Amino acid sequence: MIDPEAIQNIAKLARLKVTAEEAAELGEQLTKVLAHFQQISQIDTAGVEPLVTPSDIDFYTRPDVAHNPNTTEEILQNAPEKGGNLFKVPPVV
Amino acid sequence: MQLTEASFKEVRDAVLKKEISAVEITKHFLTRSEKLNPQLNAYITMNTEALAEAQKIDQRIAQGEAVGPLAGISFGIKDLLCTRGLKTTAGSKILGNFIPPYDSTVVRRLKNAGAIVLGKMNLDEFAMGSSNETSFFGKCHNPWNTNHVPGGSSGGSAAAQASRLVMGTIGTDTGGSIRQPASFCGVVGVKPTYGRISRYGIVAYASSLDQAGPIVSSIEDAALTLEVISGHDENDSTTSQKTVPAFSKNLSRNMKGMKIGLLKEYKTGELHFDITKTFERAIEELKKAGAEIVEVSVPLTEFAVPMYYLIAASEASSNLARYDGVKFGYRADFKDLSSLSLDDFYSQTRGEGFGKEVKRRIMLGTYCLSSGYYDAYYNKACQVRRLLREQYLEVFKTCDAILSPVTTSPAFKIGERSSDALKMYLNDIFTTATNLAGLPGLSVPFGFSEQGLPIGIQLTGAHFEEQKILNVAYALEECAQLTNANGQKRIPDVY
Numbered sequence: 001m002i003d004p005e006a007i008q009n010i011a012k013l014a015r016l017k018v019t020a021e022e023a024a025e026l027g028e029q030l031t032k033v034l035a036h037f038q039q040i041s042q043i044d045t046a047g048v049e050p051l052v053t054p055s056d057i058d059f060y061t062r063p064d065v066a067h068n069p070n071t072t073e074e075i076l077q078n079a080p081e082k083g084g085n086l087f088k089v090p091p092v093v
Numbered sequence: 094m095q096l097t098e099a100s101f102k103e104v105r106d107a108v109l110k111k112e113i114s115a116v117e118i119t120k121h122f123l124t125r126s127e128k129l130n131p132q133l134n135a136y137i138t139m140n141t142e143a144l145a146e147a148q149k150i151d152q153r154i155a156q157g158e159a160v161g162p163l164a165g166i167s168f169g170i171k172d173l174l175c176t177r178g179l180k181t182t183a184g185s186k187i188l189g190n191f192i193p194p195y196d197s198t199v200v201r202r203l204k205n206a207g208a209i210v211l212g213k214m215n216l217d218e219f220a221m222g223s224s225n226e227t228s229f230f231g232k233c234h235n236p237w238n239t240n241h242v243p244g245g246s247s248g249g250s251a252a253a254q255a256s257r258l259v260m261g262t263i264g265t266d267t268g269g270s271i272r273q274p275a276s277f278c279g280v281v282g283v284k285p286t287y288g289r290i291s292r293y294g295i296v297a298y299a300s301s302l303d304q305a306g307p308i309v310s311s312i313e314d315a316a317l318t319l320e321v322i323s324g325h326d327e328n329d330s331t332t333s334q335k336t337v338p339a340f341s342k343n344l345s346r347n348m349k350g351m352k353i354g355l356l357k358e359y360k361t362g363e364l365h366f367d368i369t370k371t372f373e374r375a376i377e378e379l380k381k382a383g384a385e386i387v388e389v390s391v392p393l394t395e396f397a398v399p400m401y402y403l404i405a406a407s408e409a410s411s412n413l414a415r416y417d418g419v420k421f422g423y424r425a426d427f428k429d430l431s432s433l434s435l436d437d438f439y440s441q442t443r444g445e446g447f448g449k450e451v452k453r454r455i456m457l458g459t460y461c462l463s464s465g466y467y468d469a470y471y472n473k474a475c476q477v478r479r480l481l482r483e484q485y486l487e488v489f490k491t492c493d494a495i496l497s498p499v500t501t502s503p504a505f506k507i508g509e510r511s512s513d514a515l516k517m518y519l520n521d522i523f524t525t526a527t528n529l530a531g532l533p534g535l536s537v538p539f540g541f542s543e544q545g546l547p548i549g550i551q552l553t554g555a556h557f558e559e560q561k562i563l564n565v566a567y568a569l570e571e572c573a574q575l576t577n578a579n580g581q582k583r584i585p586d587v588y
Contacts, residue, residue: 007456014410014459015417015436016452017444026456029514033457034470036515037399041469043477050475051482053301053331054531055288055556060334062327074194078421081430087419090433 002027002034096121097257101166101314102341104260105207108165109154115147115165118260119209122167126211126258132239135253137172137230138180139212147209161206163321168203169259171250172213173220174305175294176200179210183296184218184228184246187416187423187446197294198326199263199305206321211259215249218448219413220270220298222246223520226511227450234507235277236585237546241504244274250308251278255547256585257310261318264308267298268401269499269524271306272536272551276499279538279547279575279585281566282308283315286557287531288333291326299408302401302528312537312567316340319559335557343560346568348382353565354389354492359523365502367542372498375539375550378572379496379565389488389495393481394526400481401525402518403461403474410458413451418442453514482530489555494562496552497523499536503546523551533559537566539573541583 004023007030011018018026072085081088094107096118107113123143130136140146153160175181175193177200182188200210215233217225225233225248233248235241236256243252247264251274254262264271266284275282283306290305297303307318323337355376364372380386417439418424423446427433447455461470488495500523510517527534533556536549550569554562577583 002460010456010459010463011440012436013463014455015414015439015443016447016455017440018452018456022452026453029453030457030460033402033515033518034460037403037470040396040399040403040473040477043393043396043480045473045476045480048476048479050472051479052475053287054478054482054529055286055331055333057288057331057333060325060327060330060332062330070194075420077194078191080418080422080424088430089419090427090430090435090438092435 002031100311101163101260101317104166105162105164109160111154115150115209116144118165119143119147119167119211122211122259129256129258132234133236133252133256134231134233135215135249135258136169136212137182137184137215137249140179140210143209143211150207150209161321162317163203164207166208167211167260168208169211169214169250169253169262170200171216171247171262171264173216173265173296174200174263176210176213179213181213181296182230184216184230185446185448185451186229187443188296189229189423191421193294195294198291198328199322200294202322203263214247214253214262217246217248218451219296219409220246220265220267221409221450221454223269223273223517224511225249226507227448229448232507235504237279237504240506241546242277242507244277244504246270247274247308251275251280251282254278254280254308254310261307261309261314263305265295265303265305266528267302267405268528269521271308272499272524272534272549275308275536276549277504277547279549280308280310281312281315281535281537282306283319283535283559284527284533285319285323285559286533288331289323289533289557289559291329291332293326293328297412299405300412301408302405312563312570313341313344316344316563333557338560340560340563344567345564346382346571348379348384348565348568351384351494351565352492353379353384353386354488354495355386356394356495356497357388357390358392358394359497361501363501364498367503368498368501368548371540371548372550375496375569378569382568387492389492391481391484391488391526393477393484396477397481397526397529398518398522400474400477400529401521402457403470404478404529406454406458407461407471408458410455410462413455416443416446418446422446478529481526485530485532494552494554494565496550499523499549499551503542503544503548527553532556533562535562535566537569537573538575539569541574
């Protein structure tokens with residue numbers, strides 16, 4: 001059982017505010033889901049390299065040339081709060 | 094011209110011959126959408142510039158300029174694909190006011206081909222869901238019976254397509270999100286091979302699984318749309334540089350010499366009677382058409398759902414870290430930033446901005462990636478994923494396509510499965526393996542349940558063999574039982 005304390009710890013890692021009520025519900029559901037998903041542990045995967053992308057793709061790198069498709073105003077237009085040309089945030093240092 | 098029945102090619106040719114204008118087509122579908130959408134909630138945003146954009150296409154034709162293969166065709170775009178200047182929400186409060194400063198590659202290619210974007214379609218929040226019930230902008234309804242879900246996550250696209258609010262739509266598919274709603278709504282949905290279509294500008298859910306594709310009314314329209322949106326893109330390094338075949342020109346119903354595989358593992362006892370009946374009829378029709386039916390086995394498909402959710406949730410927890418309330422999107426209402434810690438700032442914003450299911454998956458993913466659990470969950474799932482892919486590669490040495498149901502039952506009722514997360518996740522047993530292995534898959538409508546709900550048939554192909562599954566579906570489409578007693582094509586009541 002993933003207890004509420006463990007849930008709060010994961011929530012902290014995920015930067016997600018979770019109420020006590022939500023934590024209880026999440027604990028119950030994640031426990032149930034993970035118990036079911038546990039079945040993959042029975043498969044022998046000794047020495048198998050994990051697959052992180054599914055197709056045989058020749059990863060392409062484009063020429064390192066800067067493009068400027070947008071103006072500063074366009075990029076800033078979605079900012080919740082700004083000051084001049086800057087995004088406004090709480091003190092970080 | 095009966096616009097709700099006509100193929101893309103017929104309409105486009107009429108536009109080029111000036112028999113009908115792009116403006117007339119756009120007006121027709123905008124009017125339908127305004128009238129019928131309130132029953133369905135298929136749209137999140139309508140494009141107020143659609144008529145102006147159609148006018149430009151007409152002007153270009155008048156001036157003798159070349160316009161693309163989708164000239165004048167009305168499209169609905171899942172609200173997960175960025176559209177320049179048109180709100181893109183991902184069905185979430187956290188992106189509720191986001192106006193992208195650029196087009197996703199898929200949308201840019203559609204526009205370059207002459208298509209007109211009519212609006213942005215409803216979806217499960219961040220594409221996380223199988224019923225379109227998790228959208229911040231409200232549930233979407235199945236046009237065949239509005240008490241039922243349209244499926245998800247591309248529920249708005251499939252519902253709009255079934256009721257012909259538009260001529261074509263685009264969805265995305267991470268674990269079945271194109272094929273399942275297409276099946277529930279009685280339309281065609283294609284998830285191409287991973288790497289066939291650029292993910293640039295598509296709000297990321299699980300980057301190693303996500304692919305966009307068409308949800309349309311026929312295999313012919315699907316093939317043409319695929320031709321337009323496929324191909325290498327320098328903005329997505331995972332796109333393939335393979336030449337895109339002329340899918341629509343190469344369509345063939347000739348099934349002679351085709352080997353169709355039936356997965357032993359999919360013979361589950363939990364299949365709804367109507368699904369079994371429809372599926373068995375599809376097998377018989379393909380036999381009659383000259384295809385050879387062979388039994389194949391991919392034993393690890395049994396573990397596809399756990400593998401899928403462990404990997405998708407892990408990738409999601411990482412991808413969704415970008416929603417921090419700084420550069421774009423929702424920010425909690427803070428009175429004073431100066432006395433706030435950065436952690437509280439993030440946590441409060443994200444706690445208010447994300448819905449329940451998204452939080453659940455971020456939490457699941459964070460757990461699976463956290464130290465002490467990484468090896469047992471995320472890494473283990475990726476190892477099994479490699480073995481699953483290898484089993485599929487073996488199977489495609491012995492058959493051309495795999496035929497299977499899309500879901501265990503027709504569209505379920507709204508609210509029926511939303512309270513139990515695990516039950517909802519288990520809906521996806523026939524669709525997730527395709528994404529894990531990066532294979533192309535599709536759903537083609539083939540019949541109806543006794544209750545009058547559509548049932549699709551799924552085809553899965555080898556990597557980059559979309560043409561083969563399109564061809565089998567093209568053959569099935571011809572013998573699908575989609576007409577009523579009077580021999581007319583059955584249509585939803587809202588039609």
